[in-house]
Amino acid sequence: MTVPTRTRGAIAATGLTKRYGETAVVDDVSIELPAGGVVSVIGPNGAGKSTFLSMVARLLPMDAGRVVVDGDDVATAPGDVMARRLGILRQDNHLAVRLTVRELVTFGRYPHSKGRTTAEDRRHVEDALDYLDLTDLGGRFLDELSGGQRQRAFVAMVLAQDTDYVLLDEPLNNLDMVHARGMMRLARRAADELGRTVVAVLHDINFAAAWSDRIVAMKDGRVAASGTPAEIMRPAVLGEIFDMDVAVHQIDGRPVALYYT
């Protein structure tokens, strides 16, 4: 199977910094995430993962540094151009308005059609709904759904946006085992079949190890480690990142971290 090579660029952050008062939440981060594949961002709470992702997605202004996506600075590139290139799923998905699932997902097409929904938009919307197993729930209102269904609806919106880069801020929130695995499988398929670049903030390092091509570990606002799952999933590296002892076992040829007891 030929992988569509729709992405050739990269997300490149240089000297990226965000401060709240004296505390640097993201502290002079320089990293390049090449296009293609699934990248997981891991690290303890408060490491700056979400803040980093928010700055890449233009949701948060940076105090210093810049982010370049496919050659364009996100701070200066036109908003709609970036919105066709990069989509983000946020952690907080509270809405003040009452929408059906299909209405929400259709908003994902706004960067393309500016609200005048075309037949192609509808096809993308139905595809995204189907991809997330939501077709039957399309007509339901979001406030009638469970947390996991809501989460999937928002992911469907990001998918319908049809961007080269898909940023997911803790996509496994609110998901049970079945849907968490489904979500990661979906990220994998989006990368493999559609040639998209998926960057996901994850808390479960085993999910990160099982599904990603690359893991970026953050700690105290800096990149603590970056490499393939095999390079990161080592007791010494994980212990350094999380400040706790983490045993790593090879189970069925996969590294699995045991940190429950």
Next chain:
Amino acid sequence: MSVDVHPLDAARGTSATPGAGDSTERALRRRARLVVAGLTVLALAATAVYLTVDVRAGWEFTLPFRGRRVAAMVVVGVAIATSTVVFQTLTTNRILTPSILGFDSLYQLLQTSLVFVLGSYALASVGVVEQFGVAVALMVAASLALFLGLFGGGRRSLHLVLLVGVVLGTLLRSATALMQRMMDPSEFQVLQSRLFASFTGVDERLLAASAVVVLVCCTLLWTMRRRLDVVALGRETAVALGVNHRRTSLLVLVVVAVLVSVSTALVGPITFFGLLVANLAYVLLGSHRHALTLPVAALLAVVTLVGGQALLEHLLGMETVLSVVIEFLGGIVFIALLVAGGRR
């Protein structure tokens, strides 16, 4: 940029059937058509009743006289309804009205200081056009200063704008109260009649000017209706979908400032009215699309104002108390919303 491989098509050889299963949407659309048609009929009926019932002074006097009032109610109603809807969209909050920015307080301060400084007798000799011009200019200038000062700089918090508006409003109200206490009681009575919203005795030239301004503002908002739908999802989502949220916010705030200033300077402050019709529009439609909420809220405003005035003035024989009734109803809706919000 578009994908050629569609997961569905590739994997299962089927194609999604667009429109399948969106019966909810169809139902909403049918409901919207019904609401718009019903309200249009009601608005026309209310206007007809207001113009024609209980005519005593002869048609050639009554029609222009009442026609002017109806026009004033339509202009003000549309201005307040649309400004409230888009203001709530911008703040993603259903219980806010633009009056939170202190428009009413500024208007009251202006009127109070005019009466206080010039005296009601001297004030009567100042032309209405001049008074109107000063009031509008002052309110628009003050709000522009507030928005640009807080929004134009490095800080970009809408909540900061709202908070400063609340604080300034309190300050202005206190100054107003101070002057009112020191005022001659008979002067105070003159002032009080100026501070109640009233549709009687609206100057024709002002009405025409206001109508043009409101029309321009509404046209602008109408062209932005799809973008406003996205803005209603909140700042982050709107930015992620490519909307220039800062520029849109600023534009909407300026339009709101103009609309509220014009309507307040024309008839006086109406605080809760916008809240009433905006929320009624959301409930009736079950949708937040601005292509629907803007016209429906405006129609509701016309129905409420003209219908209410017809009822009170011609059927119950009362004069100029409509604003009091509307404020009362609006206040009740406000409390109901607070209670409902608290329960959730």
